[in-house]
Amino acid sequence: MAIIAVAGRKGGVGKSTIVGNLAAEFAAMGRSVTVLDADPQHSMVAWAEQGDGMLSRSVEKVAVPSTLRARARKADEDTDIVLIDTPPGMPEVAYQAALAADLMLLPCGPSPLDLFALKEALSLALKARAERRSKKPRIRFVPSKVLMSTNLSRGLASSLSGMGKKVLPAIGQRVVVAEAVSQGLTVAEYAPDSPARAEFSALAKAVDKILRK
Ligand SMILES: Nc1ncnc2c1ncn2[C@@H]1O[C@H](COP(=O)(O)OP(=O)(O)OP(=O)(O)O)[C@@H](O)[C@H]1O
Numbered sequence: 001m002a003i004i005a006v007a008g009r010k011g012g013v014g015k016s017t018i019v020g021n022l023a024a025e026f027a028a029m030g031r032s033v034t035v036l037d038a039d040p041q042h043s044m045v046a047w048a049e050q051g052d053g054m055l056s057r058s059v060e061k062v063a064v065p066s067t068l069r070a071r072a073r074k075a076d077e078d079t080d081i082v083l084i085d086t087p088p089g090m091p092e093v094a095y096q097a098a099l100a101a102d103l104m105l106l107p108c109g110p111s112p113l114d115l116f117a118l119k120e121a122l123s124l125a126l127k128a129r130a131e132r133r134s135k136k137p138r139i140r141f142v143p144s145k146v147l148m149s150t151n152l153s154r155g156l157a158s159s160l161s162g163m164g165k166k167v168l169p170a171i172g173q174r175v176v177v178a179e180a181v182s183q184g185l186t187v188a189e190y191a192p193d194s195p196a197r198a199e200f201s202a203l204a205k206a207v208d209k210i211l212r213k
Pocket residue numbers: 010011012013014015016017018039043086087088144145146171172173174175177178181
């Protein structure tokens with residue numbers, strides 16, 4: 001039904017966290033989900049192996065980036081939602097993901113430095129679109145690791161919308177998000193009634209709406 005790639009040049013902005021938790025939210029909506037881990041660090045595999053949650057049944061390692069597109073298409077035939085996690089600082093892998101994806105999510109942290117890196121990710125996604133001669137991948141920004149009530153965070157959403165792409169609901173910086181990872185679980189499994197869960201759920205609903213358009 002849909003291939004979603006999460007990408008960005010900068011490390012540590014929450015790409016893998018968003019992939020894992022969106023996977024859980026789509027599973028909670030009753031969709032079958034495949035997570036393709038295309039990062040040589042294999043964070044998604046490591047996360048999944050910490051426990052026996054939904055990720056342990058959903059994550060597949062992609063060791064050879066040139067096979068990513070074919071793997072994504074195959075997974076798209078077999079499951080409803082395919083999520084691709086990409087590495088930081090490896091534009092060739094992110095580009096392969098952009099060539100395969102229906103939707104590209106570009107997370108951005110609250111620092112101005114995150115915004116500079118985001119511009120590169122955006123131009124990479126636009127280049128893939130030009131090569132495909134298509135409106136795909138659609139592109140959305142996701143404010144990530146946001147300290148919800150700070151000035152920096154309030155400024156982020158408006159800086160992002162100034163970059164010409166729509167901004168999805170923000171994900172806050174919350175302890176429970178990292179705690180879930182240490183248990184090998186997603187927030188939906190570890191803390192289903194938490195504010196963090198509500199944020200990932202809102203993000204997934206917004207993504208789902210885009211996919212249905
Ligand atoms: N919303 C959040 N709240 C709290 N901690 C978070 C949140 N998102 C991510 N983190 C933590 O920040 C760190 C980096 O997150 P993550 O691994 O998801 O980023 P990444 O962009 O995938 O990193 P990389 O570029 O290395 O692949 C991790 O320790 C993760 O647990």
